[in-house]
Amino acid sequence: MNTSDFDIPNPLGIHALVWIGDTSAASVETAITQTAAAGYDILEFSLHDSVNLDIAGTKALLREHGLATACSRGLARDADVSSEDPAVVARGQQLLQESLRVTAGIGGTVLTGALYSAFGKAPGPLTKTGRDNVIGVLRELATEAHPLGVTLGLEVCNRYETNVVNTARDALALADDIGADNVMIHVDTYHMNIEEADLVSPVLELGDRLGYVHIGENHRGYLGSGHLDFPAFFDALARIDYRGPVTFESFSSAVLAPGLSNDLAIWRNLWSDGSDLATKAHQFIAQGLTAARQP
Numbered sequence: 001m002n003t004s005d006f007d008i009p010n011p012l013g014i015h016a017l018v019w020i021g022d023t024s025a026a027s028v029e030t031a032i033t034q035t036a037a038a039g040y041d042i043l044e045f046s047l048h049d050s051v052n053l054d055i056a057g058t059k060a061l062l063r064e065h066g067l068a069t070a071c072s073r074g075l076a077r078d079a080d081v082s083s084e085d086p087a088v089v090a091r092g093q094q095l096l097q098e099s100l101r102v103t104a105g106i107g108g109t110v111l112t113g114a115l116y117s118a119f120g121k122a123p124g125p126l127t128k129t130g131r132d133n134v135i136g137v138l139r140e141l142a143t144e145a146h147p148l149g150v151t152l153g154l155e156v157c158n159r160y161e162t163n164v165v166n167t168a169r170d171a172l173a174l175a176d177d178i179g180a181d182n183v184m185i186h187v188d189t190y191h192m193n194i195e196e197a198d199l200v201s202p203v204l205e206l207g208d209r210l211g212y213v214h215i216g217e218n219h220r221g222y223l224g225s226g227h228l229d230f231p232a233f234f235d236a237l238a239r240i241d242y243r244g245p246v247t248f249e250s251f252s253s254a255v256l257a258p259g260l261s262n263d264l265a266i267w268r269n270l271w272s273d274g275s276d277l278a279t280k281a282h283q284f285i286a287q288g289l290t291a292a293r294q295p
């Protein structure tokens with residue numbers, strides 16, 4: 001079933017890592033056709049490995065299959081805008097500018113993720129200088145993104161992946177300090193499970209500043225096979241009348257991306273059939289959002 005068969009206001013997305021681990025033309029075609037076949041509206045690409053991405057061809061194929069797109073990424077230790085080292089910050093800014101170019105090039109209107117730091121366990125807490133660097137770079141990036149029609153997301157990630165933004169409240173404070181209209185907050189139930197008191201209060205606190213959602217189980221496998229309270233989360237989204245994208249994110253050692261899979265500690269095989277996983281996730285999310293909208 002397609003999302004339009006359900007009475008919900010949200011476009012539903014899926015992360016490309018359910019299908020493919022690289023961005024060759026053949027892989028991109030697989031991801032696009034499978035995403036459309038599984039009933040989704042949005043295909044999210046990670047830009048960790050986008051050097052091979054055919055920008056014009058990808059944009060055309062997305063359009064042909066009626067799909068929207070979003071892009072996400074984290075930075076790297078030697079290219080990290082939360083560093084105190086100006087050369088490392090500058091390389092991080094270059095990566096972000098290149099990612100913005102790719103996002104707009106394939107027709108995306110959202111660039112999100114850990115745009116503010118490297119992925120991976122930080123060696124120590126965020127410093128004042130590091131945070132100021134994040135603010136300066138993301139403020140400039142937001143200015144560059146505005147004429148391209150791109151909104152930047154601050155994905156709230158757990159402590160083992162970043163030291164910049166671990167809770168929705170951290171992200172709100174950072175967004176306030178960046179001070180740009182096209183910067184929104186992105187929550188992910190996988191990370192919320194580690195860092196937040198529950199899956200509800202952060203959503204209510206974010207309200208209309210929530211702009212993107214990742215749905216992942218506590219182990220990042222099949223939805224419903226873990227312990228997350230998705231009915232409560234979907235109910236919170238309905239209570240704030242959230243109408244933005246809701247994107248399924250799942251990883252398994254069955255599909256590995258050079259770099260990203262190691263950054264995210266994907267060591268286990270939680271599923272092997274991406275198509276079965278994706279179809280069931282679409283149904284799970286659409287039914288959950290529908291139930292939450294019932295009076």
Ligand code: MN
Binds near residue numbers: 155188249
């Ligand atoms: Mn995520």
